[in-house]
Amino acid sequence: WYGGGGFVQNLHTTRERSEAIIRELREFLWIDRGTRLLTLDFTLYNSNVNFFSVVKIAFEFPPTGGLLKSLNIRTIKLIRYVSDMDYFLMAFEIIFMFLVIYYCIEEILEFSKKKFEYFQNAWNCMDMILICTSLFYIAMSMYVQIVIGSLLKPLLA
Numbered sequence: 001w002y003g004g005g006g007f008v009q010n011l012h013t014t015r016e017r018s019e020a021i022i023r024e025l026r027e028f029l030w031i032d033r034g035t036r037l038l039t040l041d042f043t044l045y046n047s048n049v050n051f052f053s054v055v056k057i058a059f060e061f062p063p064t065g066g067l068l069k070s071l072n073i074r075t076i077k078l079i080r081y082v083s084d085m086d087y088f089l090m091a092f093e094i095i096f097m098f099l100v101i102y103y104c105i106e107e108i109l110e111f112s113k114k115k116f117e118y119f120q121n122a123w124n125c126m127d128m129i130l131i132c133t134s135l136f137y138i139a140m141s142m143y144v145q146i147v148i149g150s151l152l153k154p155l156l157a
Helices: 015-027 084-120 122-156
Strands: 037-046 051-060 068-076
Touching: 084 122
Parallel strands: none
Antiparallel strands: 037 051, 051 068
């Protein structure tokens, strides 16, 4: 485990500029005997299948010598609604949202009739937990869609 200290060098988006940066790093001995870890982090997007892949390649130089390599690839679908099946899923998510709202109104009406006796029944407490969990899921899904949409807007423009 390594902390956040160390040096960072970002490469350019063009091959020529990136090769010039790498030549300069090699020339000034950026990697020396004190280097313990070298990581390459980059993100790939495959538009055919709508997947983003975050790739981290790590080269560790232990004090005893040698080289330890590790590869970590995380793939995720950030653009959620693209194909017909995605919109079919969105329809069910909307139905779920309306059912949760209906269920919430039903429980509020039951609570208004029974007042605090409502919480004496264990199933009513379970209903409240289910409603809170469902509302949390809906809120987080909307938040994630808004944030991802705003972050990807410059990339997809």
